[in-house]
Amino acid sequence: MIARAQSYALSGLEGVAVTVEADISKGIPSYEMVGLPDAAVKESKERVRSAVKNSALDFPAHKVTINLAPAYVKKEGSAFDLPVAISLLCAYGELQADITGIIFLGELALNGELRPVTGVLPSIISARDKGFTKFIIPKDNEKEAGFIHGVEVYAAANLREVVDHLSGEKPLERVPVAAFSTAGNINKKTYDLSFVKGQAIAKRALEVAVAGGHNILFVGPPGSGKTMLARSLPSVLPDMSFDEALEITKIHSVAGTLGKDGIVNERPFRSPHHTATTVSLCGGGNKTVHPGEISLAHGGVLFLDELPEYKRSALEALRQPLEDGVITISRSGGTVTYPASFMLCASMNPCPCGHFGSKKRRCSCTPNDIRRYRAKISGPLLDRIDIQVEVDGVDYDALVSEAHEESSAEVKARADRARRIQRERFENTMVTTNAEMGEKESRVYCKLSKECEDVLREAFESLRLSARARSRILKVARTIADLELSEDILPEHLYEAISYRTYGAELSELD
Numbered sequence: 081m082i083a084r085a086q087s088y089a090l091s092g093l094e095g096v097a098v099t100v101e102a103d104i105s106k107g108i109p110s111y112e113m114v115g116l117p118d119a120a121v122k123e124s125k126e127r128v129r130s131a132v133k134n135s136a137l138d139f140p141a142h143k144v145t146i147n148l149a150p151a152y153v154k155k156e157g158s159a160f161d162l163p164v165a166i167s168l169l170c171a172y173g174e175l176q177a178d179i180t181g182i183i184f185l186g187e188l189a190l191n192g193e194l195r196p197v198t199g200v201l202p203s204i205i206s207a208r209d210k211g212f213t214k215f216i217i218p219k220d221n222e223k224e225a226g227f228i229h230g231v232e233v234y235a236a237a238n239l240r241e242v243v244d245h246l247s248g249e250k251p252l253e254r255v256p257v258a259a260f261s262t263a264g265n266i267n268k269k270t271y272d273l274s275f276v277k278g279q280a281i282a283k284r285a286l287e288v289a290v291a292g293g294h295n296i297l298f299v300g301p302p303g304s305g306k307t308m309l310a311r312s313l314p315s316v317l318p319d320m321s322f323d324e325a326l327e328i329t330k331i332h333s334v335a336g337t338l339g340k341d342g343i344v345n346e347r348p349f350r351s352p353h354h355t356a357t358t359v360s361l362c363g364g365g366n367k368t369v370h371p372g373e374i375s376l377a378h379g380g381v382l383f384l385d386e387l388p389e390y391k392r393s394a395l396e397a398l399r400q401p402l403e404d405g406v407i408t409i410s411r412s413g414g415t416v417t418y419p420a421s422f423m424l425c426a427s428m429n430p431c432p433c434g435h436f437g438s439k440k441r442r443c444s445c446t447p448n449d450i451r452r453y454r455a456k457i458s459g460p461l462l463d464r465i466d467i468q469v470e471v472d473g474v475d476y477d478a479l480v481s482e483a484h485e486e487s488s489a490e491v492k493a494r495a496d497r498a499r500r501i502q503r504e505r506f507e508n509t510m511v512t513t514n515a516e517m518g519e520k521e522s523r524v525y526c527k528l529s530k531e532c533e534d535v536l537r538e539a540f541e542s543l544r545l546s547a548r549a550r551s552r553i554l555k556v557a558r559t560i561a562d563l564e565l566s567e568d569i570l571p572e573h574l575y576e577a578i579s580y581r582t583y584g585a586e587l588s589e590l591d
Contacts, residue, residue, distance in 0.1 A: 083170035086183050086212070087163040088203040089155055092369070092416035093330050095206025099149045100160060100184075102167035107143035113164075115148030117155045124158065127188045128165045135192035135240040140172040154414065159197040162186035162216070165239055166246070177246035183207050184242075186218040192239040196220035202330040204228050216242055216252075223342025224333060226258035227326065262319045262345050271312040274487040278474040279305050285469040285580060287491050290316045291498035292559030293513030294552075295402065295424040295464065297387070299583055300471035301434045301441065306427035309471075310383050313425055315488035317347045318499050320379065328379045331418065335371045348380030348422075354389035362397045363418060364409045374401050375418040387428040388456035395461055398424065402464045405516070421516075424465065428457075440473040466515065466552045468583035498562040514559045519551070526554040528569060535571050539578045553577045 085100045111125045125146075132139045146164055148155045163184035169175035185203060187195040200221040207215070208231050215233045217225055222235035233255040236242045244250040273283060282298060286309055289296040298306040320328070328344045338344070352361060352373045359365070363372030374382065374397075384390060401407045401420035408417045430436040431450045436443040445453075462468070502513055511521055528536065540550055557569045557577040566573065 081171050081173070083167045083179075085163040085167035085170070085179055086181070087160055087185060088183055088207050089153055090199045090203060090206075090334060091153075091414065092418055093202045093334065095203050095210075096150075096153050097207070097210060097212075098153065098155065098160070098163075100163040100167045101147040101149060102164070102171040103145040103147070104140050104168075104171045105143045105145070109141050109143065111144045111146075113146045113148070115146075115151045115155060116153065117148055117160075118157075120158050121148070121155045121160050124161045124164055124188075127158075127161055127190060128168065130190040131161070131188040131192040131239050132165060132169065134190065135238065135243070137169060137239075137243065138172070138174050140168070142172075144168065157197065157199075158187035158195075159185045159199070159203075161188040162194065162239070162242065166242065169243065175243055175246060177248075179246060181212060182214045182216060183212050184216050185221075186216070186236075188239060194218040194220075194236055194238055194242075198336040199334045200224055201228065201326070201333040204231060204233070205326070205330070216245070222255045223258070223340070224329065224338060225342075226255050227260060227329070227343050229257060258342070260322045260325060260343065260345065271308060272315050272488045273309075273312045273491055274485045276305050276308055276312065277481065277485065278478040279309065279471055282309055282469055282471045283486070283491070285467050286313065286316070287495060288556060288559055288563065288576075288580075289423065289425075289467050290318075290491075291495040291563055292466075292502070292555065293423055293515035294466035294556055294559065295515075296426075296467040296469070297462075297465045297583070298425075298427040298469060298471055299430050300427075301429065301438045301473055304471045304473050306471060307385055310381075310385070310425045310427055311349075312488060313381050313383070313423075314347060314349045316492045316495060317380065317423075318492075318496050320345065320347060324379055327419065331371050331375050331378055335376060337376065348377050349383065350377040350380070351383040351385065354384075354386050356390070356394060358391065358394045358397055361394050362407060362409060363416075364411050369409050369411050369414065369416040371418050372407075374398070374407050374420045374422070377422040378419045380422060381425050382422045384424070384426040387426040388453060392456065392458075396458065399461060399464065402461075426465070429453075430470070437470065438472055462583075463546055463548050464552075466556050467580040469580055470583060494563060498559060501562045501565075514555045514562070517555055517558075522551060522554055526558050526569060528554075528574075532569060532571055532574050535574050536578075539574075539581075543578075543582065545581065549581055553581060556580060 082103045087098045088095045089098045129139055166184055187197050189195055196218045201224045204215055213231050217235055219235045219237045225233045234252040235255050245252040300306050332338050332344055350373050361373045363370055405421035406417050407420040431445040432453050433444045435441040557573045560573040560576050561569045
């Protein structure tokens with residue numbers, strides 16, 4: 081007898097329907113699995129056998145063949161344990177139930193317990209979009225599944241509960257739909273801009289960066305507050321919408337990094353160490369392709385402290401996501417594209433000793449030392465960082481001053497206002513922030529008067545800027561104008577935007 085159960089496989093964040101077929105026939109007792117399973121799926125036969133027996137159910141002493149269709153799709157992970165067990169029990173007649181249209185996901189322990197699996201949320205969303213509405217998943221995955229509307233989800237603690245539910249002996253309760261909220265996130269913030277003394281220019285640059293979604297680089301000596309400024313970013317970022325939260329949660333669900341809330345309700349802030357490999361940043365693996373730090377920062381911030389200390393290959397891998405908002409990873413197991421639209425925040429010293437250009441301490445590096453140090457960051461990568469601001473140490477009097485420093489909440493209010501202007505501007509388009517504007521949008525929303533064109537032309541020639549740098553200056557100027565509630569880009573907006581692109585100009589003084 082043949083029985084079929086439905087499950088789902090993932091390729092990146094996209095789901096593929098998998099039919100698990102079980103055939104019980106006469107012959108020497110055996111257990112074969114076909115359909116391009118990986119090692120984890122092949123090992124399921126021992127888990128399923130023990131789980132069935134330890135759930136007080138009969139395991140067939142016949143020839144058992146399990147087929148995972150379609151055969152051309154690579155089946156990975158342990159989420160197929162439950163559908164394999166259910167199809168086998170139905171084929172043997174141990175379970176009398178109609179399982180048509182139900183998606184099963186879950187790993188089985190030897191005692192029949194259902195263990196959580198990764199990728200439940202994107203699997204359910206993909207299946208729902210293909211017309212499936214009923215799901216049975218492990219109890220520990222119910223929180224993330226509770227945020228998906230338009231489906232019936234049932235969470236079980238073990239195989240026996242699933243069998244009792246399907247047979248009608250003891251139906252499971254439907255997982256209730258959870259309410260999404262970002263309230264209370266501000267109380268979780270450890271860092272606040274009010275803790276940063278002085279650094280008015282750097283704070284202003286950070287406000288502009290958040291308001292327009294621009295990448296930012298802080299350059300300054302050790303102890304000048306670069307890291308504290310960067311770690312204050314989450315307290316200024318705009319709140320997430322529910323759709324954004326779902327998209328971000330998909331990535332973290334696949335990566336297995338979801339917290340106890342079952343959904344990511346605040347923007348990610350990823351800060352990998354400078355010893356991170358290219359694979360850990362981009363994602364991948366030997367065969368299975370997993371999201372890396374770049375994708376895990378999607379919708380939030382990727383903070384790279386001590387930028388020149390990262391491997392050159394790892395830094396160069398940032399180019400595609402910074403331009404396209406996605407990262408494509410190719411491995412022997414296939415090619416996968418993950419979302420990677422993040423705000424890059426980086427910090428670095430101006431030279432090996434860290435004091436070049438400082439008014440507080442004297443630099444001990446030679447001109448060649450400084451050039452070699454800065455050459456660790458390629459020009460094309462630096463060109464993709466919209467705002468490059470230099471900071472210096474703070475005087476002692478400023479550090480102990482009781483003068484009022486703007487809080488993150490005050491800065492966030494202005495940045496949110498600028499973001500609202502941008503949402504209205506780009507309504508019904510794929511663009512959401514000024515930083516995402518293409519040439520088409522820039523021509524419409526970044527028009528310059530003759531006076532502004534003259535200002536930009538002079539800067540372009542004197543600073544020897546690239547076409548990309550010119551485009552990014554325009555976008556930053558548009559953001560500054562939005563912060564000032566100005567309909568047009570004015571010369572003062574351009575001057576400020578240009579001032580954020582002068583990093584490195586002082587090297588000419590060394591010649």
